[in-house]
Amino acid sequence: MFTEERQAAIIRCLQEKGKVKVKSLSEKFHVSEDCIRKDLKTLENSGKLKRTYGGAIMSQDYPLQRDVIDRRNYHLDKKKIIAEKAFGLIKSNETVFLDISTTNIELAKLLAASRIKVVVVSNMIDILQILVQNPMITVIGTGGTMYQGVNGFMGAATIEVLKQYSFDRAFLGSCGVDMVDCTVTTLGVEDGLTKKAVINSSRHKYVVMEKEKFYFNDSYKFAHFDDINGIVTDEYPDSTIVRTLEASGVRLV
Template sequence: MLPGERRNIIIDLALQDKRVLVSDLSREFGVTEETIRRDLEKLEKEGILTRTYGGAVISRHTSEDLPFNTRNSLNTDMKHSIALKAFDLISDGDTLMVDASSTTFELVKLLSNKRNLTIITNSVHLLHKFSTTALNIISSGGSLRHRSHSLVGAVACNTIERYHVDTVIISCKGIDLKNGITDSNEPESDLKRCMLRQASQIILLADHTKFDNTAFIRLSEIYQIDVLVTDCMPSEVWMNFFKENSVEVIY
């Protein structure tokens, strides 16, 4: 296993358990404790983990606002599963707005075979990755948020407000019965709210780990969403809630 792959698994474990131990990781990966300490040191320098005696912990803020490259390498199977389910919701000729999340990025990967699609986005990574495809891509412009490879601010919002599209596709950091749909930071939440106002249909992509979690900023009420695409069937309580609020659920 490559060191980068091992560190991604360590991040995944820390996100699940909130902390990891050097001795446990050493046994799991079959490497020395010194190797694990170097991994934890690197992840601490990247601002993802904080080392403690015998291991490391992950903070609430970090778990919500990981750098894009890190997020993009985590839970890839779940993201791909969600993207496949959402693919059929998009038709040739559609106009879309998509955010800078790693889950929506996974969906756009599949859309290259669709014809005459227009995508308006604040994702720098998406602009770069699909610059040579047939997709008609419009950049929001704006101020660069390095951590998430996204464009935000007044310029980005002003651009978004110039367009009306068929569908907006977003992800989030948490979805809770009481607190609604939440995200990790204010600038990106502001931009997503602008997107939500400019679409005939709103699609939320959220894997099962987002349920019953609340992040820093309220993004929207759940009833504002038209379609939720997730990787497995939500609980009965959630399914009843979605039915009462006229939210279509695809899993």
């Protein structure tokens, strides 16, 4: 089979399955894994796919809408599982930061319904509105520049406020991880720099995200695996990713 034929066949596999793995493609086409990696790089350069850790996805495959309003009900069952796990990490009398995240909206609901006495700081209006219903929770908003698409605050003014705090735990949203260079990503620089400020002000740092985000990443890298303590997810990813996370000292919850 010629290179062009094999690459066309790879695209067909992607269209049928949504994602492909280097190892399985190597076995399917009877070529080396290095050969497949070169194919994937060529196809990525032409805009036909996006490489991921150990494989590839269609470049437009991840259906994450950018606006929070659109994302609230996407994978809601998985977000509730993640929120339950995150809730179990929080102890009474802690100071907690909840980042802009539709999963953290579910976590806020659990906190609001509980009898845990905590201080919660957040830069997301939805979260503040939910938590203020519980008189046992001291609710603090960061303020700053308001971004309508995420219904929250980001940027320089927000960062200056965050620098003044010392959080026991922080729960950070993410657009995915880059398993090649072991980083956590988000959409843009304002959100990324705000998340960095949270990390610098926190003792225990957790990323909250669905399992599928282990196979996707976005444009801005706001943290290395060394910067976080754990990832709270609905279901463990494949064993190769688990081993990489364990080697980096990242706890999977």
